Amino acid sequence: MGSRKARETVRAISLWQPWADLVARELKEYETRHWPCQQFGPIAIHAAKRKFRDEEMSREARTQMLMDEVDPFQLKYGVIVCIAEIVSCQSVESIRERLSPRELLYGNYEDGRFAWRIANVQRLKKPIEVTGHQGFFFWKEARTALAEAGL
Numbered sequence: 001m002g003s004r005k006a007r008e009t010v011r012a013i014s015l016w017q018p019w020a021d022l023v024a025r026e027l028k029e030y031e032t033r034h035w036p037c038q039q040f041g042p043i044a045i046h047a048a049k050r051k052f053r054d055e056e057m058s059r060e061a062r063t064q065m066l067m068d069e070v071d072p073f074q075l076k077y078g079v080i081v082c083i084a085e086i087v088s089c090q091s092v093e094s095i096r097e098r099l100s101p102r103e104l105l106y107g108n109y110e111d112g113r114f115a116w117r118i119a120n121v122q123r124l125k126k127p128i129e130v131t132g133h134q135g136f137f138f139w140k141e142a143r144t145a146l147a148e149a150g151l
Contacts, residue, residue: 011136017077034113084120
């Protein structure tokens with residue numbers, strides 16, 4: 001991630017909260033989608049502007065979140081929360097049995113989905129305001145913003 005070219009434009013993806021924060025805090029190792037990821041490497045995790053909806057998480061997941069000290073009322077929206085790397089993509093069926101109970105609570109591991117493993121997370125001390133998009137998008141101001149953040 002330290003190369004100059006990687007910092008000029010960084011791929012990013014918007015996640016709804018609290019999932020973006022869970023990745024940034026390294027409490028969630030996999031992001032699951034209905035499509036496979038074929039591009040590995042650096043990724044900025046963006047917390048979408050869509051507000052957290054309590055009813056979208058199971059009671060068990062909300063309880064785990066509180067035990068993990070993730071306060072749903074303190075979540076940030078419309079910001080880059082961390083820089084990480086997508087290091088692999090597998091079918092959920094191939095990894096589901098190896099996952100921790102916490103990971104299973106924080107993801108959608110239904111058959112037919114794909115699990116993108118996210119590693120080397122660098123949480124930003126101060127989230128950076130960015131307009132998000134669906135799917136992957138390029139964060140053009142990454143170089144300047146990351147330099148100011150000390151990354």
